[in-house]
Amino acid sequence: MGKTLSIGVLASGNGSNLQAIIDRIEEGVLPARISCVISNNVSAFALERARRHNITALHMDHRIHSGRESYDAALVEALREHDVQLVVLAGFMRILTPVFLDAFQHAVMNIHPALLPAFPGIHAQRQALDYGVKVAGCTTHFVDAGTDTGPIILQATVPVLPEDTEESLSTRILVEEHRIYPESVRLFAEGRLHVEGRRVVIS
Known part of the structure; x- marks a missing residue:
C-alpha cells in the first residue's frame, strides 16, 4: 500500500x-x-x-x-x-x-452506534434504551454480506444515564464515533489491520 x-x-x-x-x-x-x-x-x-x-x-x-x-x-x-x-x-x-x-474485500469500513453484536440494524440507541443496558457505545467494523455482522475493528463505550433519551444517548455516542472512526482508518492506512476469520488483529 x-x-x-x-x-x-x-x-x-x-x-x-x-x-x-x-x-x-x-x-x-x-x-x-x-x-x-x-x-x-x-x-x-x-x-x-x-x-x-x-x-x-x-x-x-x-x-x-x-x-x-x-x-x-x-x-x-x-x-x-x-x-x-x-x-x-x-x-x-x-x-x-x-x-x-x-x-x-476487507476494504469496506462502517461504523455502528452500538456495541456489536448487540443491537444491529436501525435505531440502535433506542434498542439499547428499551433493553435497559447500562453501557452503550459504537463499533467500527469491516463490512460483509450481513447487517452489521462484519469483523470488529474498534469499540468505544458510553455509560447509559438514568435520564437518557434516544437523542441524548445518540449525541454522546457520536462523540466517540468521531474519535474511533478516523483512528480505524489510520490503522488501515498504516497497514496494521489484519483479518483472521472473525477477528481483526491490530499489529
Missing part, C-alpha cells in the same frame, strides 16, 4: 463522520486523502461537506439502475476511476451486494 491511502466515502445524509475524517486528515494525523465522496441522495449535506474541502462530490442516483447489482457495479467503476483503496461508509443507507463487497 502506498504512503497516502486513497479513500472513497459513501454517504446518504449529513456526513458528520465524514467531517471527522476530513478534520483528522487536515490536521496531519491521518495519512490519507479522500479521493471522492459519493451519495445516492442529491441533497445529502455530505456532498456539500466534500465541496467545501475541494473533494470530488458525486451524486449517483440508484433509481436509474435496474437493480442493486447494477448500481453497485456503477459505484465500483466510479471508485476504481478514483483509485480508491478503502471505502468508508458514512451513513450510507443502502445494503451493499456481493458485486461491491467482492471488489473491495
